[in-house]
Amino acid sequence: MKARRVLQPIWFSSVLLPFLNRRVKDRFVGGAFFLITILPFAILLVVIVSLILRTQPILSAHSIGELLTGQKWYPLKGQFGFFPFIAGTFWVTFMALILAVPPCLLSAIYLSEYCRPRISAVAKPLLDLLAGIPSVVYGVWGMVAIVPLVQVFSSHVNKWLGFIPLFSKNNPTGYSILSGGIVLAVMITPFIIAVTCEVLRTVPDGTRLASLALGATKWQTIKYVVLPQTRSGIFAGVVFGASRALGETMAVLMVVGNVAKVPSSIFDPAYPLPALIANNYGEMMSIPLYDAALLGAALVLLIIVLFFNLISTIALRHIIGRSKI
Amino acid sequence: MEPHIQVRDLNVYYEKIHALKDIDLEIPRHQITVIMGPSGCGKTTLLKSLNRFLELNESTRMSGNILIDGEDIYALGVDVTEVRKKAGLLAQHPFPLPMSIYDNVAYGLRIHGMCPNGRSVDAKVQHYLLEAGLWEEVKDRLHFPATGLSVGQQQRLCLARGLAIEPEILLGDEPTSALDPISAQHIENRLMDLKNEYTIILVTHILRQAKRLADYVVFMYLGKVIESGLPGEIFDNPQEERTLAYLEGQF
Numbered sequence: 088m089k090a091r092r093v094l095q096p097i098w099f100s101s102v103l104l105p106f107l108n109r110r111v112k113d114r115f116v117g118g119a120f121f122l123i124t125i126l127p128f129a130i131l132l133v134v135i136v137s138l139i140l141r142t143q144p145i146l147s148a149h150s151i152g153e154l155l156t157g158q159k160w161y162p163l164k165g166q167f168g169f170f171p172f173i174a175g176t177f178w179v180t181f182m183a184l185i186l187a188v189p190p191c192l193l194s195a196i197y198l199s200e201y202c203r204p205r206i207s208a209v210a211k212p213l214l215d216l217l218a219g220i221p222s223v224v225y226g227v228w229g230m231v232a233i234v235p236l237v238q239v240f241s242s243h244v245n246k247w248l249g250f251i252p253l254f255s256k257n258n259p260t261g262y263s264i265l266s267g268g269i270v271l272a273v274m275i276t277p278f279i280i281a282v283t284c285e286v287l288r289t290v291p292d293g294t295r296l297a298s299l300a301l302g303a304t305k306w307q308t309i310k311y312v313v314l315p316q317t318r319s320g321i322f323a324g325v326v327f328g329a330s331r332a333l334g335e336t337m338a339v340l341m342v343v344g345n346v347a348k349v350p351s352s353i354f355d356p357a358y359p360l361p362a363l364i365a366n367n368y369g370e371m372m373s374i375p376l377y378d379a380a381l382l383g384a385a386l387v388l389l390i391i392v393l394f395f396n397l398i399s400t401i402a403l404r405h406i407i408g409r410s411k412i
Numbered sequence: 413m414e415p416h417i418q419v420r421d422l423n424v425y426y427e428k429i430h431a432l433k434d435i436d437l438e439i440p441r442h443q444i445t446v447i448m449g450p451s452g453c454g455k456t457t458l459l460k461s462l463n464r465f466l467e468l469n470e471s472t473r474m475s476g477n478i479l480i481d482g483e484d485i486y487a488l489g490v491d492v493t494e495v496r497k498k499a500g501l502l503a504q505h506p507f508p509l510p511m512s513i514y515d516n517v518a519y520g521l522r523i524h525g526m527c528p529n530g531r532s533v534d535a536k537v538q539h540y541l542l543e544a545g546l547w548e549e550v551k552d553r554l555h556f557p558a559t560g561l562s563v564g565q566q567q568r569l570c571l572a573r574g575l576a577i578e579p580e581i582l583l584g585d586e587p588t589s590a591l592d593p594i595s596a597q598h599i600e601n602r603l604m605d606l607k608n609e610y611t612i613i614l615v616t617h618i619l620r621q622a623k624r625l626a627d628y629v630v631f632m633y634l635g636k637v638i639e640s641g642l643p644g645e646i647f648d649n650p651q652e653e654r655t656l657a658y659l660e661g662q663f
């Protein structure tokens with residue numbers, strides 16, 4: 088009896104407890120990590136579901152098609168057409184991509200293929216620094232530097248190319264798609280360069296050397312060997328940049344004019360979805376359906392951005408899968 | 413006979429590492445020259461100096477002259493792509509270009525504009541795949557990605573691709589060391605067949621391979637050429653103690 092009482096604790100603490108402890112700890116830690124990992128997905132789900140629920144009132148008053156294609160936005164009259172905002176979002180994003188993508192690709196190629204290692208060792212952290220600048224700073228810069236420039240520039244362009252609708256000036260100010268596009272282009276540049284550099288690095292050096300050993304020039308090697316192999320990854324980088332541009336709010340809102348009309352010229356003002364939501368949510372909420380309409384706009388924006396992120400993820404998956412072969 | 417390649421007083425530095433020291437060499441035409449020596453003695457560096465690959469690395473410095481057919485390949489105004497076209501490289505690991513088997517061989521032809529009319533590309537691709545001993549295995553899947561080949565086949569593809577630009581010199585940096593014995597044998601046989609038309613420089617660690625292939629042997633140690641000569645002299649009657657020690661497997 089006595090022996091057993093002494094024995095039991097020893098047996099328990101030295102054999103069973105540590106054993107249980109490890110098992111329990113392991114399961115606990117595994118479970119915690121699992122919960123933490125699924126948390127973002129859970130939050131996304133909650134956001135989507137609550138947006139859908141809060142959008143219900145307007146969906147029962149108007150059809151989805153009517154909302155998405157409606158051109159008129161007069162909340163007081165109960166008219167809620169999202170189309171000008173969707174169009175504005177894409178105009179500004181597209182403008183930014185046109186301005187940003189060519190120079191970004193060239194500088195990524197330069198940084199990862201041409202320049203001395205020492206230069207890229209300095210340039211890449213600098214780019215990360217650019218990525219960290221708050222967007223309101225870019226917005227202020229756009230207002231004081233870009234908008235006045237665009238105002239002057241647009242008058243000149245209008246004189247020569249005004250007969251083309253895309254370049255006609257219907258707006259005396261510089262607050263326009265072009266201004267928004269320029270500011271956005273500068274903002275997404277570090278991301279596109281960084282992704283492209285990473286993608287170019289997936290090409291093994293041996294492959295480049297094989298081409299050079301055959302007497303190819305550096306440019307031939309890049310054009311025929313490096314770029315074809317990384318096409319989908321570079322595409323993913325561009326789409327990634329686009330999805331950042333689509334959701335960017337503050338800087339764009341400050342320079343793009345915010346007029347709820349479908350634009351037809353790069354000098355027209357626009358009113359992208361994020362600006363609409365940020366400018367209006369919380370004000371005049373007594374207007375019927377206004378709250379539901381703005382949350383509907385948020386839902387549309389969310390779906391667009393998720394869609395772009397999905398494309399970019401799939402394209403990246405494609406290149407990573409291939410470089411492992 | 414006039415040597416095909418002359419190396420004169422070659423010194424190469426990587427930063428502070430003195431990788432090649434006062435190298436003087438004459439490499440005979442249309443023979444297989446085997447370079448041997450313990451790891452780190454500078455064999456790869458010597459090969460890289462012959463196709464001007466050293467200059468891809470910022471930190472290398474070199475002095476001395478390398479003459480191919482009496483012409484200095486480092487002289488001002490020499491087109492580096494022409495040098496590399498003349499001295500093809502077969503690396504240790506095969507790196508097929510990310511394109512089809514056919515395009516791998518046609519790549520060099522295209523970048524050098526060697527096939528002005530498209531027709532002859534087919535014929536040349538077939539010719540060099542035959543010469544590399546790969547044709548029978550790939551003729552039905554020429555337009556499939558080259559990455560689908562086995563490593564041994566990839567190495568023969570790299571040989572075909574290198575031959576297609578019609579080089580005079582083939583540099584092989586342990587080209588069989590990553591291959592299985594049968595694929596290695598394949599490559600060796602190819603090299604034996606090719607030596608009538610090409611000057612071949614082969615780096616190898618495998619003594620038996622060296623004995624099988626060599627017409628001329630260079631033994632290096634710590635960045636220097638210790639001894640060079642005919643295989644009969646070097647293998648059977650080395651003059652230097654370090655050569656003997658290496659041959660006896662002491663390094």
Ligand SMILES: Nc1ncnc2c1ncn2[C@@H]1O[C@H](COP(=O)(O)OP(=O)(O)OP(=O)(O)O)[C@@H](O)[C@H]1O
Binds near residue numbers: 429450452469
């Ligand atoms: N890129 C480089 N940077 C700095 N040092 C280098 C570089 N490449 C080679 N070296 C040095 O130069 C010397 C010769 O190297 P090399 O690669 O030519 O030797 P090797 O004879 O080919 O050896 P192995 O048989 O292992 O391939 C070594 O001491 C090596 O450390």
Ligand SMILES: [Mg+2]
Binds near residue numbers: 456585
């Ligand atoms: Mg080596």
